[in-house]
Structures are given as structure tokens and as C-alpha cells.
Amino acid sequence: MSLQKNNVLSTVTKKYSIFMILFVLFVICSFANPNFLTANNLTNISRQLAVTTILAFGQTMLIISGMLDLSQGSVLALSGVFAVSTYKATGSLILSMLVGIITGVVCNFINAIMVSSLKTPPFIATLAMLTMARGVALLFTKGQNILQLGDFIVFGQGSLGVIPIPIIFLIVIAILTWYILRHTRFGRSLYAVGGNEEASVASGINVSRVKYKAFIINGIFVGIAGVLFMSRVNAGLPNGAVGFEMTALTAAIIGGTSFSGGIGSAAGTLAGAFIVGFLDNIMNLTNVDSYMQQIVRGAIIALAVIYDIQSKNRRTKSALGRIEDKENKSEKA
Amino acid sequence: MKKRRLGFISMLLAAALLAACGTTGKDNNDTANNTSAAGSTSAGEKQYKVAYIARAQSDSFAAWLANAVKEESTKYPNIKLDVFDGEANDEKENSMIENAITNKYDLVIIQPNNGEAQRPYVEKVVKAGIFAITTNARISDIEGASSVDANPYEQAAVNARAAINQIPQNANVVVLDGPSGNFHADERRKSWQAEFFDKRKDVKIVGEQIANWNKDEAMKYMEDWVQANDKIDAVISMNDNMAAGAIEVVKDNPKYKDLLVYGVDGTAEACLLIQEGKMTSTCMQSAYDLATKLLDTSNKLLTGAEKQIDTDIGNPLVTKDNVQEFIEMHKKSGAIK
Numbered sequence: 263m264s265l266q267k268n269n270v271l272s273t274v275t276k277k278y279s280i281f282m283i284l285f286v287l288f289v290i291c292s293f294a295n296p297n298f299l300t301a302n303n304l305t306n307i308s309r310q311l312a313v314t315t316i317l318a319f320g321q322t323m324l325i326i327s328g329m330l331d332l333s334q335g336s337v338l339a340l341s342g343v344f345a346v347s348t349y350k351a352t353g354s355l356i357l358s359m360l361v362g363i364i365t366g367v368v369c370n371f372i373n374a375i376m377v378s379s380l381k382t383p384p385f386i387a388t389l390a391m392l393t394m395a396r397g398v399a400l401l402f403t404k405g406q407n408i409l410q411l412g413d414f415i416v417f418g419q420g421s422l423g424v425i426p427i428p429i430i431f432l433i434v435i436a437i438l439t440w441y442i443l444r445h446t447r448f449g450r451s452l453y454a455v456g457g458n459e460e461a462s463v464a465s466g467i468n469v470s471r472v473k474y475k476a477f478i479i480n481g482i483f484v485g486i487a488g489v490l491f492m493s494r495v496n497a498g499l500p501n502g503a504v505g506f507e508m509t510a511l512t513a514a515i516i517g518g519t520s521f522s523g524g525i526g527s528a529a530g531t532l533a534g535a536f537i538v539g540f541l542d543n544i545m546n547l548t549n550v551d552s553y554m555q556q557i558v559r560g561a562i563i564a565l566a567v568i569y570d571i572q573s574k575n576r577r578t579k580s581a582l583g584r585i586e587d588k589e590n591k592s593e594k595a
Numbered sequence: 596m597k598k599r600r601l602g603f604i605s606m607l608l609a610a611a612l613l614a615a616c617g618t619t620g621k622d623n624n625d626t627a628n629n630t631s632a633a634g635s636t637s638a639g640e641k642q643y644k645v646a647y648i649a650r651a652q653s654d655s656f657a658a659w660l661a662n663a664v665k666e667e668s669t670k671y672p673n674i675k676l677d678v679f680d681g682e683a684n685d686e687k688e689n690s691m692i693e694n695a696i697t698n699k700y701d702l703v704i705i706q707p708n709n710g711e712a713q714r715p716y717v718e719k720v721v722k723a724g725i726f727a728i729t730t731n732a733r734i735s736d737i738e739g740a741s742s743v744d745a746n747p748y749e750q751a752a753v754n755a756r757a758a759i760n761q762i763p764q765n766a767n768v769v770v771l772d773g774p775s776g777n778f779h780a781d782e783r784r785k786s787w788q789a790e791f792f793d794k795r796k797d798v799k800i801v802g803e804q805i806a807n808w809n810k811d812e813a814m815k816y817m818e819d820w821v822q823a824n825d826k827i828d829a830v831i832s833m834n835d836n837m838a839a840g841a842i843e844v845v846k847d848n849p850k851y852k853d854l855l856v857y858g859v860d861g862t863a864e865a866c867l868l869i870q871e872g873k874m875t876s877t878c879m880q881s882a883y884d885l886a887t888k889l890l891d892t893s894n895k896l897l898t899g900a901e902k903q904i905d906t907d908i909g910n911p912l913v914t915k916d917n918v919q920e921f922i923e924m925h926k927k928s929g930a931i932k
Contacts, residue, residue, distance in 0.1 A: 295823065303822040310815050396653065405658020406930055409864050495811050496843055497864065501653040502811060546819035552772075552805040 280518050280533045287540050295547040303547075305426060307539045312428035313338075313494070313503075315535040316487045317510035318517075319439040320480035322531045325514055326443070327476050328456040328523035329377060329384040333369065333391035334484050334507035339500055340399040341365040341488030346498035347402075349414045358414065359489050366485025367478055369395055374477035378470045392507075399500040408498030418494030428490050435483060440528035448475055456523025512559075513538055516566040522574060538562070643701040643897045645676045648691045650706045650731075651683035654808075655836070656860060656882065657706060659928075660731060663886035664704070671890055674897070685712040692716040695725075702726040702893050710734045710778055726896045730889060731880075732778040733905075741896060741904045743888045747779040747859075750878040751786035751833070753912040754857040757876055758791055758829070761855055762798060766828035769820050770803040771813050771837040780808075783833045783859060791831075801827065806837045813840030821845065829855040835865035835877050842873050861913050861921055863930035869918045876914045879921055883928075884908040 292299045317334050324330050345362030349355065369391055376387035420427045443449040451472045454462040462469055492498050517534025519526030541562070545555050645668070649661045661678055668676035679695075681688030688708045695703045696719060703720050707713040707729060714734050720727040721739040733742035762768065770787070773780025792798065802820040806812040813832070820827060821844060832838035838858035845851035858865050861879030868874035885908055895901040913921055925931040 297822045300822065303819075306818045306822060310818065400652050400658070404662060405652045405655060406662075407655055407862075407864065409867065409931065491811070495814060495840065497810065497839075499810065501655060502809070504653075504809075542815075543819055546802070546804070546816060547823040549802055549823070552775075 280516070280530050280537075284533045284537055284540075287537060291540050291544040294544055297547055298544060303543070305429075307536075307543050308429045308432070309426050309494075310543075311535050311539040312426075312432040313487045313491045314506055314509045315432055315513060315532065316435050316483050316490070317506055318513035318531050318535050319435055319528060320483040321507070321510045322439065322514045322517070322519050322526050322528065323443070323452055323476050324384070324480055325511075325519045325521065326456045326523060326526040327452040327472060328459065329473065329476065330388065330511065331370070331373065331477075331480055331484075332385065332388040332507050333373065333395055334480075334487075334510055335503040335505055336392045336395035336399070337366055337369040337481070337484045338488040338491060338503045338506060340369065340395040340402075341485040342492035342502070343399050343403055343408060343498040343500050345485075345489045346408050346411060346414060346492050349411070350408065353412075355413065355416065359417070359486070362489040363482055363485035366483070366488065367481035370477040370481030370484065371474075374474040377477070378473040396500075403498065403500040405500060407500070411493070411496055411498070415493050415496050418490050418492070419496070428494065431486060431490060435486070436528055436532055439531075442479070443526075443528055448472065452476060453524055456525075458524070509538070512563050512566075515570065516562065518570075520570050520574065521567070522570075534566075640673050642672075643674050643893075644699070645674050645702045645704065645893055645897075646679060646691075646695040646698075646700040647676055647704045648679045648681055648688060648695065648706065650681050650688070650708045652680040653683065655862070656880070657731075659930075660706065660882040660885055663882040663928075664889055667883075667886040667890045671894055674890070674893060681706075681708050683708055685709055688713060689716045692720060696720060696723045700725060702728065702897055704728045704730060704889055704893065705734075706731050707734055709776070726893070728889060728892055728896075731885060739903065741892055743885060743892055743904075743906055743908075745880045745885070745908050745910060747782035748786040749910045750779075750859045750880060751783035752790045753878050753910050754831075754859065754876055755787050755790035757912060757914075758831070758855070758857060759794060761875065762791075762795065762829050765797050765799070767799050767801045767824055767826050768829040768831055769817070769827055769841070770800055771816065771830065771832040771841065772803065772805045773833040773837075774807050775805060780833050787831055806840070808834050808836055810836045810840035810843070813837035814844055817841040817844040821848075821851075827851070827854065829875075830857070832856070832858045834858055835860040835862040838874060838877070839864050839868060842868055846873060863922075863925040863928075866913065866918050866921045866925060867931065869913060869915055870922060872915065876912055879911045879913050881908060881924070883924065 297303055320334065321331060341362040344365045345358040348361040349358035373387055373391050376382040377384050416427065418428055422430055443452065451467050454467055455469050455472050459469060491503055495502065513535035514526065514531050515521065516537055517530035517532065519531060541558065545558065647661065647664050650657045652658050652661060665676065665678060668674055679691045681691060685708050689712065692703060692705060692713065693716065703725055705713060705717055705727065710732060714737065717727050717729060717734055717737055717740055721737065727740040728743060729740060730743045731745070732747065733744040735742065772784055801824050802816065804816045806816055817840065830838060830841040832841065835858035838856050842856055845854060855875045857875055858877040859880065861877050861881065865874055865877045869877065888906055888908060892904045892906065895904060922931060
């Protein structure tokens with residue numbers, strides 16, 4: 263009975279460890295600086311996190327299915343400058359958002375062709391897109407920032423009641439990601455493909471279609487993030503969002519998404535993003551040196567990856583143990 | 596079927612590549628639009644090949660400078676200019692310098708990504724008997740190489756000297772730095788220290804971070820500083836992009852209506868902010884002035900009028916009083932519509 267209790271406790275601890283870490287960090291931050299726990303500061307953190315967390319949800323789906331996207335930052339910049347230019351040319355907020363999303367989707371459709379149809383490793387395919395998309399953004403703007411955005415800033419700086427619009431987008435995308443992963447056939451296929459692609463093919467899953475869909479959803483998220491980013495900074499920055507894909511990957515990995523595929527959740531990624539956000543925020547509030555901040559961020563990524571590898575090893579060992587037990591039992595029989 | 600699809604995609608890629616090459620060729624022709632034939636002008640004058648190796652076209656100032664250099668080169672029929680992008684990568688930029696030597700350019704203008712990393716390659720250019728000019732930022736003390744630059748110490752100093760009388764007693768200030776190790780970032784910060792902080796011991800720095808010249812990074816820091824401090828009297832930024840980021844955070848907050856903000860570069864955005872009264876001052880680092888001097892220096896070197904030239908552009912302080920003339924300049928360039 264007590265053994266059973268311990269097992270349940272251990273399962274719960276494992277499953278919810280990321281949320282416990284987030285909670286502990288939240289409590290520590292609250293004591294570390296009195297300004298941390300103010301409504302304004304917490305809103306700020308959410309607003310700061312909105313863009314990279316939206317990217318992290320796209321990254322989560324891709325990583326779960328055994329892929330990743332290194333071009334998110336560049337595609338975001340391209341989507342953003344196209345959206346800004348559309349707004350400046352037409353004055354239509356809806357059209358500019360649509361253009362941003364379509365740009366993200368087109369770039370990711372190309373990623374999907376490269377990965378799924380041409381069998382290019384995702385790392386290489388999206389690395390190529392990283393360079394191409396940035397090149398197009400720079401060529402289009404001649405490397406210059408686009409200024410005087412007018413009402414376009416409503417996406418990144420406006421509020422609906424008391425809730426900032428980027429946070430509304432973040433909440434909607436978080437729910438959408440959770441729903442796709444937990445309650446749709448496509449979501450289950452993502453886990454299956456990432457867990458074992460050959461077995462998925464054998465069980466009748468159209469792997470290619472799953473990969474295309476994952477990239478296209480990622481494209482929609484990146485397009486939205488591009489519009490929110492440019493709107494937030496009140497400029498079309500062709501050289502903006504450099505390295506955002508790394509922040510998104512960090513949030514996903516810290517949130518428990520396994521780099522080897524097949525494991526991950528929307529809630530975990532959200533928690534991972536907030537852990538990074540809380541840490542960045544408290545380090546700024548307490549005026550920690552820039553170099554020290556980099557060390558802390560690096561250490562967190564290293565710890566998350568080590569944890570991921572260790573748990574994978576533990577899972578493999580326990581699976582091997584079960585197989586051995588079965589074999590021993592059948593030998594005895 | 597699969598093979599056919601692959602073949603089709605390969606053909607598409609090849610066509611795109613050829614089209615891109617065609618466009619580049621067209622650009623080069625546009626740049627040297629006074630050329631009648633390679634090697635000589637319509638007047639029979641000798642035509643010189645000049646390579647301009649930019650630090651990174653993704654850097655908005657570098658892109659502005661590259662565009663200005665291209666535009667200025669059209670005034671010199673005896674110069675055929677080719678522009679290359681170093682992509683903020685030392686290795687790439689150094690390879691481009693070596694290629695320029697191999698391709699026997701008559702003069703190479705280098706905007707270093709990291710001065711010391713390019714130094715031996717600039718020395719190679721000089722050794723090969725090719726004229727070399729370093730710009731923004733210069734690599735100094737290379738015998739035989741010329742330089743055209745702005746003085747980053749002075750760029751910050753003109754702001755700092757004005758700030759001495761503008762920033763109130765016992766003020767709280769925040770500082771936004773450029774990337775560590777960057778010549779302009781380091782010199783500008785040194786200048787603020789010597790020209791302002793050492794003289795105003797009453798002023799307290801309540802936040803200082805490296806925002807890597809980026810507007811969005813600066814915004815994030817400013818949002819946190821606003822939460823952490825009851826009062827911020829001034830933002831001291833090593834460039835305009837970061838200053839604009841800080842202003843974006845507090846622009847609608849009446850508590851910060853008297854906030855003083857200093858930058859460097861004189862970007863279109865900074866000029867507009869100064870005009871609106873949201874930014875205090877910046878130092879104009881005019882890409883047009885640099886381009887004018889670069890082409891003039893190139894011409895003098897190539898025609899044998901001079902052997903080595905080291906020159907700087909001016910460091911005018913842009914304030915609300917004189918911002919209109921710089922806004923007109925940006926309107927001319929199309930940066931402000």
C-alpha cells in the first residue's frame with residue numbers, strides 16, 4: 263500500500279515538477295524584490311513573453327513530431343515587415359494581419375516541402391530558410407527600418423478592457439495548442455510520429471501530411487508573432503527578432519518537451535516560458551550584470567537538457583527492465 | 596513520379612538562382628551607370644574597380660551607409676563600385692577581402708565587423724599594392740591604409756556636455772550599452788564616463804544593461820526598470836535604436852513627460868522623436884557625409900592626388916532647435932515619407 267502511495271507521489275512529482283519549479287521561483291522572486299508582485303510588473307512579463315511564447319508553441323508541436331524550426335526569427339521579421347508595409351499601403355489592420363500570417367505559412371510550407379517531400383533534415387532546411395527569409399526582408403526594406411506605423415501599434419500595445427491584446431493572442435494560441443495536442447487525432451499523430459516514425463507509418467498514419475500540418479500551424483503562429491512584435495516596437499525591423507527561435511526552443515525544452523520527440527505539452531511550454539520570463543525579470547529588477555544573466559540563462563538550458571537526457575535514460579532502463587522481467591518469467595514458465 | 600518532382604524543383608531552384616544573378620548584374624550596371632565599357636569611361640578616362648565590403652546589410656546604419664556609398668559612386672564616372680555584405684561574420688568578411696585582392700580591385704573600402712579581426716587582411720590589401728580605406732569604425736595605424744570615420748568619443752561627448760546642465764541634481768539614470776567589444780560602443784560609454792559621470796557624482800545609475808543596439812531588447816529592460824524604480828530622470832543610450840525603445844515604453848506615461856533621453860546616430864526615428872519632444876538629443880552620424888568623404892578619398896587615392904588620407908566627418912548635436920534640417924535630409928533619402 264505504502265509502495266503504491268510512493269509510486270503515485272513519484273508520478274505526480276514527475277508530471278508536475280515544472281509547475282512546482284515555476285511556483286517556487288514565483289515565491290522566491292516575490293521576496294527578492296517588492297516590485298515583482300505588482301499587477302503592472304506581471305502584466306509586463308506576460309506582454310514581454312507573448313511573442314516568444316507563441317513561437318514556443320509552434321516549436322513544441324514541431325519538436326514533439328521530431329522536427330524543429332530554426333527560421334522562426336527570420337520568418338517573423340519577414341512576416342512583420344510585409345504586414346507593416348501592407349498596413350502602410352492600405353490602412354487595413356485585418357489585411358495586414360492576413361498578409362503576416364500568409365507570409366509565415368508560405369515560408370513554412372517551403373520548410374515542409376524540404377523536410378517532408380525532399381527528405382532534408384529539419385535542421386538544414388530551416389537553417390536555409392533562416393538565411394533566405396532574412397535576405398528577402400532586407401532586400402524588401404533595403405535594410406532600413408519602416409517608421410510611422412500609426413494605428414498598426416494597436417496589435418502590440420493596445421488592450422481589450424484591462425487585458426493587453428498580445429496576452430489575448432497568447433491565451434488563445436495556448437488553448438488552441440493544448441486542444442490540438444490533447445484532443446485531436448492530428449495531435450495524437452504528432453506524438454506518434456515523433457515517438458517512432460516507422461511504427462507510425464506501419465499503423466497507417468500519413469506522416470507526410472502530419473509534418474506539413476505541423477509546419478503550417480507553426481507558420482500561422484510565426485505570422486501572428488511577427489505582427490505583434492513589429493506593432494509592439496512600433497517599427498518594421500527587418501533585422502529584428504534575431505535569435506528568437508532559441509528563446510522559443512529554450513521555453514519548450516525547459517517545459518519538458520523532449521528533443522528526441524514524442525513528449526511535450528502546451529502547459530509545460532507555457533510554464534517553461536514563464537520560468538525564463540520570471541528569471542529575466544527578477545535579474546533586471548535586481549540589476550544583475552548582463553554577463554551574469556547570460557551565464558544563468560545558459561546554465562538553465564544545460565540543466566533542462568541534462569534533465570531530459572537523464573529521464574530518457576531512466577525510461578529506456580525501466581523499459582529494458584520490464585522486457586527482461588517478462589523474458590525471465592517466460593523462461594521460468 | 597518522385598524523380599520528376601525532384602527534377603522540377605531543381606530546375607526551379609536553378610532558374611531562381613539565374614534570375615538572382617541577373618538581378619545582381621543589373622544592380623552593378625546601375626551602380627556604374629556611367630560606364631560605357633569595362634576598364635574605360637566614355638571619355639576614354641581609365642575606370643577603377645572599387646570594392647565596398649559592408650559589415651552587415653542587416654545592420655540598419657550599415658545598410659544606410661552602403662546605399663549612400665552606392666548613390667555617391669554614381670557621381671564618379673571613373674569608379675565602378677561593387678558592394679559586398681560581410682553578414683556580421685569575421686570569417687566571411689575576411690574571405691571577401693581576400694577575394695577582392697584576387698579579383699585585382701584597385702581599391703577596397705572595408706567597414707570592419709571587428710577591427711582587430713580584419714586588421715591582418717587590410718594589411719594584405721596594402722601589401723598587394725591595392726589602396727585600402729577603413730571606415731565606421733576605422734582600423735588605425737596601418738601604414739599605407741587610409742581611413743574615413745566619425746569619432747565615437749566625440750559623438751557621445753557632444754550629448755554628455757549638454758546633459759551636464761540638463762540632468763537635474765541627484766538624478767536617477769539608466770544606461771543602455773551597445774555590444775561589448777564593439778569599438779563605437781566602448782568609446783561612447785567611455786566618453787559618457789569621462790565627460791559626464793566623473794563630473795556629476797550626484798547622479799546615480801539605477802540600471803545599466805547591454806541591449807546590443809536593439810530596440811526590442813532596450814524596451815524589455817526599460818519596462819523592468821520602470822517597475823524597479825520610483826523615479827528615472829534620464830536615459831543614456833549609446834545609439835538611437837535603444838533610446839527609441841526606452842521611449843516606446845514610457846511615451847504615454849505622464850510620470851515620464853520630462854524624461855531626458857540621449858542617443859547617437861541621428862536616425863530618422865530619433866529625429867522624429869526629437870521633433871515631437873520625446874527625445875532630448877542625438878549626434879548625427881551622417882551616412883551621406885561618410886559616403887561623400889569615402890568617394891572623394893577613393894578618387895584622390897586612385898588618381899594619385901594623395902597617397903594616404905585619414906579624415907573624420909563632423910559630430911553635430913541634433914536638438915529640437917536644428918532637427919528640421921536633418922528631417923529634410925531623411926525625407927530626401929526616403930526614410931521619412
